[in-house]
């Protein structure tokens with residue numbers, strides 16, 4: 113059994129036809145329910161539901177306060193290598209893009225760690241471009257050993273691994289895994305992943321599950337919004353999260369909602385996700401899965417992030433650099449451009465003003 | 479008349495325990511705890527910043543309170559034990575609330591792992607307060623294992639649903655010698671009063687206070703409700719009977 117079985121069950125559904133039939137009455141009915149099923153979730157993604165955003169938002173807000181309180185966890189990403197062997201048509205690290213690639217040596221990793229830790233972060237997300245050759249497990253283990261001294265919680269966002277390899281990284285000091293399917297639609301997946309090991313759809317799709325099996329405390333999934341129509345992708349992501357949550361009770365499941373951002377390539381989104389759509393997506397996730405973590409990165413603008421916080425967000429990145437070595441020095445080559453360039457102190461202040469407690473530490477390595 | 483709650487060797491006046499999670503900011507914690515009159519305050523060790531003492535949640539807990547670190551985040555007995563030891567080594571005292579949760583959907587405690595952790599930690603000199611789903615056999619095993627109290631849930635954490643497990647908690651109150659502290663699920667002062675009227679020895683409230691519009695007023699309301707409930711219990715609440723018992727008996731003349 114894999115999530116692929118669930119995906120296969122629904123993959124031939126004509127979503128746009130189905131969603132068009134949904135009426136205001138259907139949405140109102142879902143609003144009165146405490147436990148939403150998969151069909152209710154889909155109802156919340158329908159055009160009819162977009163007329164109920166305020167009602168949905170009130171409910172999402174209440175549920176979030178109930179389960180998470182007025183707290184938001186903060187984390188920072190650290191890019192240790194931007195070498196990549198894949199050709200994803202939407203990404204700046206694409207192997208065909210010509211720029212000076214970088215990989216941090218251990219003393220550089222330490223310098224970055226010091227710069228980030230000084231800002232107060234306790235949760236660090238370690239990222240690499242997807243290249244096993246340039247960032248092999250052995251290298252990652254060395255990096256983790258250095259970072260462990262600075263951060264009580266470490267998450268990785270790298271190429272998909274085998275279960276045993278995830279176990280090795282957990283034993284070294286990792287407790288969380290972030291891996292995005294990018295796009296759940298198998299055909300589009302094949303088109304946008306032009307070349308490279310990332311072409312293997314199933315190996316990527318099952319990676320979050322392998323992470324759960326290996327014993328990750330937190331697993332974070334997501335679709336890159338813009339590669340396919342957002343209703344469909346949101347539905348797949350929500351079902352994937354539900355599948356993992358039901359099957360791996362001990363793992364904390366999180367969802368991210370990354371939207372495509374400008375980068376040094378020339379890819380234009382297939383499907384535009386407007387701010388209003390993003391709101392609808394987040395509200396649907398929160399109502400469908402009240403205990404799921406919802407993660408918002410600096411891809412979104414400061415103003416939008418501030419307004420999205422009460423709608424169900426539980427985690428924010430802040431003062432992020434998406435360039436390798438970008439904390440200790442300024443760098444130009446970034447995976448994507450960030451939109452919210454406030455300092456962590458500014459983000460903290462904003463949260464406090466909004467009545468939220470910024471939480472830096474939420475796990476103590478044991 | 480003094481009516482003290484004894485846990486470990488400690489005598490407590492107040493029967494409302496509070497938590498420190500979910501607050502909009504840490505600065506309001508001291509006044510809230512004061513309004514609640516709490517003497518026992520729980521905090522998640524995983525949230526404590528040991529290297530930035532000024533932002534440390536411990537600093538917001540009044541000095542006269544008994545610190546009750548919890549093992550939140552632990553998924554197994556082994557993890558709970560390690561967290562307990564870290565807490566003690568860090569100077570948080572020897573009280574520990576065992577929270578072993580391996581279910582992220584409902585956050586229900588794993589009773590079996592909790593018994594295991596309790597056994598080991600009690601032997602090592604901890605004052606152990608285990609958080610459990612109410613179950614008589616589990617509570618008996620915890621008693622044997624050396625727990626200092628049993629903390630059954632009233633409803634799932636953060637659900638504010640009240641005393642949904644009432645009948646089961648009542649059995650624990652009747653059958654278990656240890657103090658019974660109802661933990662989790664209490665959403666309103668009236669529900670706290672209900673638990674106390676029934677004979678619970680204390681209640682622990684976090685979400686309902688921390689997420690209230692006015693945390694201080696809510697803490698005060700809970701304090702009063704817990705006191706009222708306790709007083710009612712001591713006064714001997716009227717027994718609920720299935721059949722009516724007439725206040726002027728019809729067969730009273732027989733004794734004349």
Ligand code: SF4
Pocket residue numbers: 196197198199200203204205206207240241242310
């Ligand atoms: S998305 Fe990832 S795998 Fe694809 S080109 Fe960018 S870095 Fe490489």
